[in-house]
Amino acid sequence: MIVRRRRTPVGFATLAALAVAVAILCSVPLLFVTWVAFDSGWAEVATLVFRPKVGELLVNTVLLLAITLPLAISLAVSFAWLVERTDLPGRGLWSWLMVAPLAVPAFVHSYAWSAFAPGFHGLWAAVAVSILAYLPFLYLPVAASLRRLDPALEETAAALGKPPMVVFFRIVLPQLRIAIWGGALLVALHLLAEYGLFVLTRFDTFATAIVDQFQSVYNGPAANLLGGVLVVACLVLLRAESALRGDERYARIGSGSIRRAERQSLGPLRWGAMGLVLIFTLFSLGVPLWTLSRWLWLGGAAIWRLDAVLPALGQTAALALGAALLTTIAAFPIAWLSVRAPSRSQRLLEAAHYYVGALPGVIVALALVTITVRLAPSLYQTMATLVIAYMLMFLPRAVVGLRSSIAQAPPELERAASSLGKRPMVAIARTTLRLAMPGATASTAMVALGIANELTATLMLAPNGTRTLAMRFWAYTAELDFSSAAPYALLMIVLSLPLVVLLRFESRKIGQI
Template sequence: MTSPHRAAGPPPLLRWRAAGLLPLLGLAIVTVIGSPLAFVGIQAAQTSWDQAQRLLGRPLIATLLWNTTALAGAVTLATAVLGFGAAYLVERTDLAGRRAWTVALTLPLAVPEFVRGYSWISLSSSVHGYWGAVLVMTCSLYPLVFLPVAASLRRGDAAAEEVSRSLGQGPLATLRRVTLPLTRPALAGGALLVSLYLLGEYGAFAMLRFTTFSTAIFTQYKLGFDAASASLLTLVLVLLTLMLVTLEAGAGRRGRTARRGTAGCSASPVRLGRGRLPAVAALSALVGTALGVPVYALVYWLFAGSSTTLPQASLLSAALTTFGYAFTAALTATAAALPVALYAWRRDTLFARTLERAAFLPRALPGIAVALAVVYFAIRYAQPLYQQPPMLIAGYVILFFPLALTAVRAALAQVPPGLEEVARSLGTRPAAVLARVTLRLVLPGLGAAVAMVGLTASTELTATLLLRPTGTQTLATQFWTYTSGLAYGAAAPYAAVMVAMSVPPVLLLTRRTLGPNPRTENR
């Protein structure tokens, strides 16, 4: 006998169409996002086997592989330690001024990596090479670990930690045996973003004179005009990305998701006692190094003068152009990420997991590879779009789609399981459930995705240099023009505006990602 709930649902044909449309839409989106990979493969296939062996067998390849992996390993480990430690101090201890510390620890995201490299190089030429890159990139990227871990600690049910302490376990034992496993998915996701950033970064490494795969690929494309050799190097980055995504997926599955209990249980804060002063000193040193140095450098060069032999461009025009392109790309990337994340969240199947992981692969492509792929497509199949704004927006969407996908899937993870099924059992159509229930719950996460993509797109450099319409200048391209000529004073205003424009999205990202603190609400 058919239950009344099942009879009230949509007809089987409509249910089949709704269930079949989402994976098809997700597949179409991931295919478009991954199209630069096809371009790289086509270009690499033009190289003969002997040429490929000679290229990949050169000592330079071993050096590039060592530089890239050693840097990624060191920075990922450093950001994981700093991000987790800072999140634990802010969310699980009786540290004073939690809100102020949260904002201060997140604000380094407002400073682009190449601006941070410029700030260190312009103040001291000794900051370069491997250790200079480790320092600069750690200061830039640790918030990518801090934010998801802090959100996991804030929203999670801390009953297990209370039980551990009640059984006589000390703070360190509880941290190692309970807290760390609960935050492992967030920690792994943040570490993945850090690693992906490092694989594709160019501007900061060029300033710091440290050679990685991304800088070598840029040289092959831009200076050597050797697309085939550059594509082979790019494929190595894609393989590294695939390994990282697989490792992150395994680490996330082994972790236990921290969920809020029905009563919103929060652990009583760990008392720092004599450790309060060292904790404050450590956080102050971190914020001072990550935020204080770039701010000081910008203020110094703003007052030191901006004399230069290069023509001055309109600062306001560059700022408005940057905002327009970045905001449009952020909205487009977030809208495209929603179907992919929604399907992977609803269907824990091999196809869904593969689709989601494949969407992360383009993040390993350097900006110049994505830009050339877009140019290749426009010239062959969409000639009217060549050197038009849609090309630059498409490049941004492809590059930063993984960021939007990460934010959207994190928002969906907070939706109570089975909620959509309950709504459908009451006779609500799937489209109405999506609009009235799911989207309303994940709306803060969508805002975080827009903020994250917009923040990153507004400071993108390499793809912008190739895809911008003729005569168009953004803040990043003007900044690069002046710094390439060592006109640090002239570059400072553009860097300052980029940082100022990035502060509101960072604050919004902090608020959307972390949300209210239940401990402060209960006081």
Template sequence: MSDQPFLKAIGPAALRRRASGAPFALPLVAAAVAVVVCCPLVFVAMQAGQSGWASVRQLLGRPLVTTLLWHTVELTVTVTAATLVIGFCAAFLTQRTDIPGRRVFTVLLAMPLAVPEFVHGYCWVSLFPSVQGFWGAVLVMTTSLYPLVFLPAAATLRRGDAATEEVARSLGHGRWHILWRVTLPQTRPALAGGALLVSLYLLGEYGAFAMVRYTTFATAIYTQFETSFDTVSASVLALVLIVLAVLVIGAEAGAGRRRGRVVREGAATRPADPLRLGRWTAPAVVGLAALVGTTLGVPVYALGYWLAKGNSSTLPSASIWSATATTAGYALVSAAIATAAAVPVALLAWRHPGHLSVGIVRLAYLTRALPGIAVALAVVFFAIRYATPWYQQPPMLVAGYVVLFFPLALTAVRASLAQVPHGVEDVARSLGRRRLVVLGRVTLPLIAPGLAASFAMVALTASTELTATLLLHPTGTDTLATRFWSYTTGLAYGAAAPYAAMMTALSVPAVVLLTRRTLGPARLSKEEA
């Protein structure tokens, strides 16, 4: 049933009055969350400021910094462009054509998310040692990250309305013209959001680049922290990453202003009939099969190969089950806290769009560009000074995970809120319900799929986090990622395989849930009904 009659009964003036009466608590809570999440930015600025402007200029003037900047920007642009092309093409074939096995392909194309980026690098390098340098990094990161574009693009195409394409077809436009001028613009918000996540991942990634021996700002920062303990120089380099992240977020915001509205709110939509591929069916199937084989088949084969070959190592053995339980516990707690923290920030941006909410959201996204080692040291810095009892305790690692992956939770919750018709809360408020009651009985049930997607995404990512975990995990405890890294740094690929396989197995249910929540139940076309 449409909400329009209820909204008309209340009247636009009443809705405006209710919207203007924003409670003070929501901005206050959202701002508090943003302050906590942005603590690493404060730490980086404080450390960089200790050297003075002269030292900063001298450090940034080194030829190495120019090389790192070129490597980082070149890789980010190349991988982001590749993921956009692959993600959109795969989404279009599985959601808008009659290609056989669409549902199976949809699940398989999302599954590379279950394999961490550094495990992707381990699989490729252990099988093909020549996968090194720039093109090795492009291969590993593209095969790892394209699902971040594929999933939102597929969801948009699945839920899109066929009316605009039918109008274009009735005007005599061909398939390619409709694809370029109608279908692609409809997916632009999803593509922009996916590209933002991919770019921020690339700016802060360390483990995969260390595997393929490609230097970026993230690897240089880790080297400064790990080898020379030069927090000042590393923080200056981290400031450059923050500037790059600001540019990326600004570009995405500019695309958001240009793309306009693409959804007809309040109108019934129906799915488009699948496009008949005809003689292009076989090449399309081969293309998707090759993509699945490259992005999923290679990691599965590599893990199976090393599991079968053996697990010899000079390092002491450790219980994989203990590491699994530890990993799952940290991931689940972090996912619950990050999702809960994302709700007030997303609600503020949805209910009261303005300079305050936009600023809070963009600040939260900036932390995603920081490498895990910078976030970890910021947590250590604040724990030593303001929370000494938590030093080298589980809350430190949970705090690091929440700060690192809060942007992922915020993205999922905001996307879910965007699907809620405006005015629904005002309808409930007009019936005399308190704001917290409306939140619990109306808003949260409506965005439950987004909350589940947020929980799954953060749990998935936290269970495979490496860099921050190396510094923050409590003494005497290990996660799957830290044990895996201990073996791979000693080139004990066979010993590392069980931990990589267990990380992947833990991530599969989260990816399945994320795929189902993102795409929703399949809608039948007229031919399938």
């Protein structure tokens, strides 16, 4: 049932204040880009931004988003429907394999395909590898939402004579809207900010141009003004996602119908459906694992330098888990506001949380470097600054995961707890936060996955002596020493696997709340 919000939610003032504080912190990179533009002057801005190269990058970015997002949405909804709502053989196995590509970093996907098909470059290569690497971001929330839907609505429509396709498009698909657009936004933000994947597929984007600008001539104004274009692109995406998502919530008061929807028979299409999911699995997992196995075989025992491998593993795990927990905590206020109190001001706050996720790590890092050097030298090249960078970059992952889970917790429970004398934050903690815990855990796992594989910001901000798995991997691949890079790629996958298992396990809980 669709319910529109009219009353001021419990705990609104406190959580709004916390969301504003996080938004102010998130504004640092934007203020930095603005300051660079102001300091450069209009003439230089016009020269650097309004030129053919920027137009080419803009066209590439639009094409990448316009092709990748519809394909990814179609595939994610199709796979989720096959696994959750049909008699597809081996559904339990396929549900794991749909999530498993998250354990493989995007740039490892790209390296694997570069070795497997050396001529696979350009736009379509970038689209294909992006879908293989990022599809789980759409599949997970859609599958969780499908498990949560009340089958009575679909059964009623079917009883009124509506054919299955009509039931799906008129009853099921509208209820998946939050999950679809939230996941699509995450994928889009990754496409805007991704660097390693597009370098290896030889497809120019704003992110690759920005990093190349720094690496070649260290031209700060040019790179940062390109970052400003990315900020504008991100705001456009946020506005589109907000409009498509709407402000409705889909929550059930009481136990309702807790039974699972009846699975539909695929009939003669069963084996074709199996072939489709098998092809995706072979492309998303088979190719990376085959390539990695080849690197390890060629390198032999000599490439396992434990004095370098083990410290990199420990530092990566500690940074990923610690920073992910802080990021999820910081994301809760705006995720709660986006569900409980949607408004123009809330959407501005939400945009402040989201836009920084579209910036390449190098822009976020440079902003923090400049701020710490000029205003807080004691924080320059410290773990605190690195953790703040991670939080800024991966807030969108946490917000999307929390938002979908909070949307399924009825606000009436918060009001009931408050009416019984509980303080606002206690009422929220004992009702919504408790029900949203699977989403919070899944968000933490999703953020940790991103941090474990982050590269560019880590290179610029990490204190002396810090060597993460991604940093080691990139150093060897930059020298074309793929065999020596293989152990670090393998350990990134091994480190990510428990997080993927946790993410999948908790996402299934979301559908059972």
